[in-house]
Every structure is written in C-alpha cells, then in structure tokens.
Amino acid sequence: MSVVSSPLSRLRQQYTQLPKYQRYIGISTLIYLMWTLLLGLLVPYIVQQQAPKQLSQMLNREVVLSDVAINPFTLAVSLDNFAIKEADGTPFVGFHQLSFEYQFWQSIFNWGYSATNIELNAPYAHIKRVISDEPLRFNFSDIIEHLANNNDTEAQAEDDAASAIPHFLFTDLAIVDANLNLIDDVTQGEVTYPSIQLNIAAFDSNTPLSTQVSNEPSSKVNRYDIGFVGRHGGLMQLKGQVQLTPFNVVGDISLQNIHLPQFWTFIADEFKVELDKGLLDFSTDYQLGFENQHLQATLNNGELDLKQLNVNHQQASILALDSFALKGINFDLANKSVVVDALTTNNLTLNAHLDKTGVNLEQLFVPKQMQIKNAQQPPPADEPPTQLATTPSAQTQPWNAILNQIKISDYKVNLTEQLLGGENLWKIGDISLSTGPINAALASPIDYQLALNVNQQGTLTSQGSIDPATQQIDSQITMANLALTQFQPYLSPYLNINLEDGLFSTQGQLQADASTNVSYQGALQVKQLLIKDTFKQQPLLKWQTLDINQLTFDKAANQLNIDQVTLSQPFSRILIAEDRSTNFQELMVQRPGTKPASKPEVNNDSAPLALSINNIAFNDGSTFFADNSLTPNFAASIEHLSGSIANLSSSSEQPASVDIQGKIDRYAPVSLKGQINPLLAQPFLDLALSFKHVELTSVNPYSGTYAGYYIDKGLLSLDLNYQLENNQLVGDNHLVVDQLQLGKPSDSSLATSLPITLAIALLQDRHGVIDLGLQVSGDLDEPSFSFGSIIATAFTNVITKAVTAPFSLLAGLLGSDDELDKVPFNAGESKLSDASQKLLDNLAKGLESRPMLTLSAKGAVDEIADSQALMTQALHQKLAHIAGVELNTLPANLTPSTYPTSGVLSDALKRLYQDELQLSATDVKSQILAEYEENPLTEDELATRWHIALYNYCHAAQTLSDDALGVLAQQRALSVKAYLVDNANVGAERIFVLDSRVDVDTSANQALLTLSAN
16 A cells, blocks of 8 residues: 555655646646546447447337547537337438537527537438237337336426426538338338438527518528428428427428329228329418417418329229319418418319219219218118207307319310110310309308300300309309200100201200299200101101290299290101001100000199290291001192291180191192180180192092092182180081092092082082081080081072172173173183183173173183193193094093003003103002002002003193293183174274283183273
C-alpha cells in the first residue's frame, strides 16, 4: 500500500506545487480526455452493444444496429444500418443512417432541446396483414401484444404536467428515399412507395401558426414538405405548417396520377369485376386541429378527379370512364358542412345486360358479402314504423351538403335486353345531363336538362325540375323521330305483323308525383307508318302523317282531351279469305297449348276514361277490300277519302258531326254525313251514306254468286240514312239502279231462287231506272220493311212533270206523255231512233201550234255510256276487219257474255288481244285454269270465261280522241235540227243549234231542247 501511495503522493505534491493556471490547464485536459473517451468511444460502444439487446428483449424481435458514432466536439450523432426484423428474420423496419447534431448552447439559451442537420437516410417499413383467424392481424401485432403484457405491472397514471410536450427545436430535418411497402397476404394485394421525401427547414414546438405568409423567420418555422412517389408512378405531396400546442396543422395536399388498380387488389375478392385502369387526382387546402378539446377540420378549394377508368368482367369492358371530377370541394367539420361547386363527368361507356332476373350491374358491383347478407335477411314485415323518442342529446345539428351543379356529357349505355328470349341491343348515346344546386336534405326542387338518343334512331330532350321532397316532376319533354321499327321484337311474340316503318315524335309538358298522378300536355306525331301482315307481306295499315296538335291527359281526372287529329294519306287493307275469315282475325299469335284470349272482365267500379276530340280530319285516304270467298274473287277500293269528324266526346250529349267524301274505283263518288257519338253509354248516330253511279259490272262476283246472273251494264246509286237513339234504330234507304242489263246466268249454288228477271221488269221504269225505297225501324235483329215510298215516288213524279216542266205541258196538250225537252240517242250514236223521230214529230206539232216559240238544240253525252259505246264501236270495227266480215254482219247483241267462243270472231278476238296488248291470249286462259284448280270448269265454262276476259281486256285498251264526245254531241244537235227542218217542215229560222263542243254537257246521251219566245 505504501509502495503505491508513494508515487501518487509525490504526484499530488508535484501538482499542488504547480502554478494555478497550470493546475487549471491540467484539470481541463483531464476533463477533455475523459469527455472524449466517454462520449466518443464508451457511449457509442455501449449503445451499439446494448441497444439492440434491450430492444430485442422489449420487442421480442431481432434488432440490429451496425454502428454508432458521436462527435464529442460538435455533438454530431450517427446511427448506421438499424433494423428490426420479422420473426422469420426478414426485414421489418429500419434505416440506412440516422444523423443529427445536438445544439447544446442553443438548448441552454432557448430552454429546450435543439438539434440541426437531422437526416434519416433510406428508412424502410414492410407492413403486412397476415392470414389469421382474427379479423385483422398484422406483422407488428405480436410486438404490440408483447409490449402490452410487459406494461401490465407498471403504473399507468401520470401527472398532466408530465404529459405536457417539452420544448424542442430543430432545423434542417430531412427524410431521404424512404420506402413504404404495404402487403395484404389475405387478398394478395401490395402497395409500394419506393421514394418518400420529407423536408422541414425549422421546427419549434412552441411556435404558433403564422396567420399570414411573409418573409419573417417565424412564418417559415414549422413548415413541412412531404412527397410520396408510387411504384406505378403517381405523386402524393403534402405541404403546410404545424403547431403542436394546441395541435393545429394547415397546408395543402396534392395527389397526381395515383394508380388505382394497385389498391383494387385489396378488395378484388369482394367483387365479380376487375378494375383494369384508373388514375386519381386530388388536391385541396386543409386545416386540422383542436379547439376546446373538439376536433376541427376544414377543406377548401378541393378538386378530385377519377380518370381513365376501365372496369372489366370476364375480359370484357363493363364500364369505361374518361373523367369523374368534383371541383370546389369545401368541408367544415365544426359546422357540419360540405359544399361542392360542380360535379363534371364525361365519356362514360356502360355495358349492361337485362333479363327477367334484373340488371346484371347489381350482381357485378355490389360486394359479395352484402349480397349474401341481403339474401339471408328476411323481408321486412308490414308494420307501421315506430316513433323513436328524441332526447336533447340526440338533437344535434344536421349535416348540410350542397352540390351546386352536375354536368354529364357524352355518356353511352349499351343495354342488352333478353326479357322475351331473344337479344335486343339498346344503345343510349350522347347522354348529357346538367342540374342546378342539389341539397343533401333534398328540400328544394332540382332544375335539370337532359338529352340523349336511342340507337341513333330518335332523340329525347327534357328540361324541368324534380322535387324529391314532394316526389314531383315538372318537365318539358321533346321526343323526335323515334324509329318504331326497333320495337318489332316486342310485337312479334303477340302479333303477326311487321312494323316496317314509322317515326314517333312528341313535344309537351309532363307533371307527375308519387301518388301516381300524371298529366301531360303537348303534341304528338307518327310519320311514315307502315305495318304489313306477316303472312302475305302486304300493307295492312299505313299513313303518311298522324298529327295531334294538342292533347291533354290527366290521370287524376281520368280524362283525355284532344284538339285536332290530322291523318294524311291513311290506308287500310281488308281481306276476306275463302273460309270467310278476315285478315284482322289472323293478327293475334296463337301459341301452342294456349286458348284464344277471352274478353277481359270489366271493372264496373272504375269510371271509364273521359275522351274528347274536337276534330278528326283526314285527307287523301284509301281502303282496299277483297272478298276471296266469292267466285270469281271480288275486289274494290275506296280512294280519295277526305273529311272530318268534329266534336267527339264521351261526356257530352252533343253528337259529333261527320262529313266524309271519297270515290269507289276512282269514279263513283261516295259520301258520309251526319252526326254520331259512339262513346256514350247508349251510342247515338244520325248518318246519311250516299253512293253515286257505281258501275254494277264491278260487283259481278256478288251478282253471279247470290243473284244467279252476271251484269253486263248498269249504274247504282244508293242513299242510306240511319238514326240510332236509345238503342232504337230507324233507317230510310233509297236505291236507284240505272240501265241495269243482265248477262249470262251463273251456276252458283248460292244463287237465290227468286225470279230476278221478273223483279227487274216490275221495278224498272220505262227509262231503265229502278227506284226503290226501304224503311227499317225497331230492333235491328227483326227489321220490318215498307214499300210505301215506291208509290209515293211514282205519284210525285207525275205531278212534278205536269207542273214544272214546260215540255211536259206541251206534250200534254198533244195528248202525249213524252218528255219533249230531251231527245234520246242510243249510246255512241247520233242517228235518231224511231222513238226519237216520233217524239220530234209530236214536238213539231206543238211548235206548229205555237208559232211564237223558237227552239234551241244542244247535244249532250253520257260520259261513261257514250265513251263505252264508242269504244265498243271501235272494238267491233277492229274485230270485223280482222275477221274479214262486214261490220253490219256482226251479231246484233254482241256482249262479253254472248261473244262466240269459236269461229272467225273468236280467232279475231285472240289476235286483237295479242296485237294491242302485246300479250299471249293463252296466258289468260292459264290464269283462269289456275284460279279454278280446286273446282275445275267445264270446257264451255272455261271458253266463256276466257272470251269474257279477252273481250274486256281489249275493250279497256281502246282509246278515244279528246274531242270525240264533243263531236258526237254536236252531231246529235245537228241531227235534231235536220229532222225538224227536212222532215217535220219546221222553219229553219226557228231552230237554233248551240255549240255543243265547248263545255260538253255530260248529263245523258241525248239532245237538250229549250224553248224561248220569238
């Protein structure tokens, strides 16, 4: 002991003997050496050796720290290659280097902890959700559990003062090239940010937020700049300023081109679709903090844009969207307010499928777990909703969310529909929608404008307002040129028709609400409608234009009011088949195993629709009628139909007026006039139907079938007047047949047994006219007829002739009952017949007894009869010439039904047919044979029908000059004068011939005489 003490004692003595400044230098040197040794070598060594062990024990994980360095002079500290590993030894979190300089003197002066040049280089973290029986378990869950178990024995309570944030300051803080890797083993999803940068120039935990941006140092404190760069590109950047006490942060966030499919993998198993493409842009100014221990958060001027989205299902695109953007996003947590200036979106293409199970979008986009839950959840019972008690604590301020505008453009929806079995593709394109402000409470109406097209074959525009609170809509709708042909697949299963053309348009105001109240005011048009029957592919119904200029429908009032219905060029085809069924009976599709539809039951409790139509007008209409149950077949058409039906109403006792005109087979006029109201419970009508000068040869199929005779000649005029009131019908019919001439009898088994020829002889007067009146009264099922009008007509005619006709008076003076003012001529001739000469002889006697009278003669023609006769003369001349015989040697009564079926005249007819019509006569015979293939004709019947057809074809082919009828009329007037002057010895100065060639009189085949004073 003494040996050791001696050197130390000597050393101490030597030290005490040194001057004082040398002793201070020695102490300082010793302290310096000890500080250097302790802080520069010993502490780093202890930290490097013990920190990993202590952390490993604390975290129950392997911890690695390769190097610790401390500069005892600058207090610069660096830690290299720190890592916390997974349980299996793979990297979990760590960094390449952490370095900083502790500012001792600044800490003293600022009464806090101060550091500078803080840099965390290449930190990384691999965060992973692992597969476990727990709902959520991560690769760090075991660390948390281990720490929690170790802390169970420690005291948890601390003073408020101890929990206060200490004062610390630092400058030049940076995190360089951080790597964040997020992995989900459950869904196999992964998101990586390989480059994360953080920069803070200066930070002071006691510095409040700057109220404004300036160049003062305080305005640049606590400002941060964080940037994230994703593995697939995209940049996320956060800039701002933070305050710790009280906590408050303000700044802005910017996300650019964030790759969305990398996030979809986390939820892909919940959906049947796949997000193939998609980018996200987002930017906003934000503020987050606490005020009075309440969280405060605001967003200002935010913008969000989802762009270039593409969603696939089974390798096919279901949804493609160019952009879906929210602009001007403003959020205030304290005031519970969200305001978005505009939602703009464009270029959406949506492909959907619709069948009896519904639209496939619900199955594709609703999460699978939600679908399972909805399927297992029983339907809600029909119970009245219970009223929950409201406590004061529950009476919180509601959220207020406002979207000021929606603007959708260039949307397209491709809907494949299979409701009826076959696939029908509906392409709804060019969809654009814009709205006014929308409040989340939906307390005020929403103005909107909508436009779209349907399969590029019709457009729809609509603008108005929707009130979600009252569930009402008020909209102006315009549908233009919607092609009706695209609805053919929905008609085919039920109707045997082909809708080959048609355009639907409407313009009007629609109002509706949730209580099924619907009203519509507007106009409607259907243009170019063409419907054909499926079997014969012939037009069944068509028109050029159906125009309703104004209609008003009110479902609540159960009424439909129409102002004007205009039909242009309507046409319908009515056919009676051989079995006497009509083509309209074949329209309904009879499905195998189904019975014909029965009449629907009438609900007497519901009031019928009140219908009112001010006017129905149509022009240039036509109807074709054919009866194939007759032999030969009958066909006729009513053309040039024009007219109107006015004031038709189901609620008014005032009947509608009817005024319709047309022509049968182009020449015979037909008219329908009167009053009608079929919409009343007891229908009313008072109608007069008139047919004038209908060629009876056109009804040969009917006369041959039912009367037993074909008709060679005749005109029909028919006036029908019917009145129906209180279900009682009264009818007064007037029928006139002029110049009826029967042809050959038919062999019809349906012909009547009555003596038709005797009946005609009894009814036909000496002028060849049948004037018949028929009255119908009482129940239509048991009509009774009266012939009193026949006697009345005859009596009236006699009196009228005696009083009103001067020529009749002149004839009476001569004891004659002739009509002396009309000199008849045979059709097509200007030669006076014996009867006409006798009439002129009587007239000459009258003129002789009346020397002061002069006579004017003007020729007249019957346009149809004379034309037919002239054509017959021309035909007979040609036939005689071809046959090589004299014209006067032809049979006196040469008609189609009496034409010789053999000999030179038969050959001449066949040759004339071939020369003038440039057709083969045998083809006509073949056609007749084909018509009667099922019921073959005898050779005589075949020859007769063949020659009738050839004769009629040749007759119809004859043409007359434009002045032929005028010349004939003039010749008739000259014939009258010549006979009176040359044969009856009347002075030529008393007879005047009027010009008959200009403005030809077509009243009859005659010469009209007028008397005048000399």
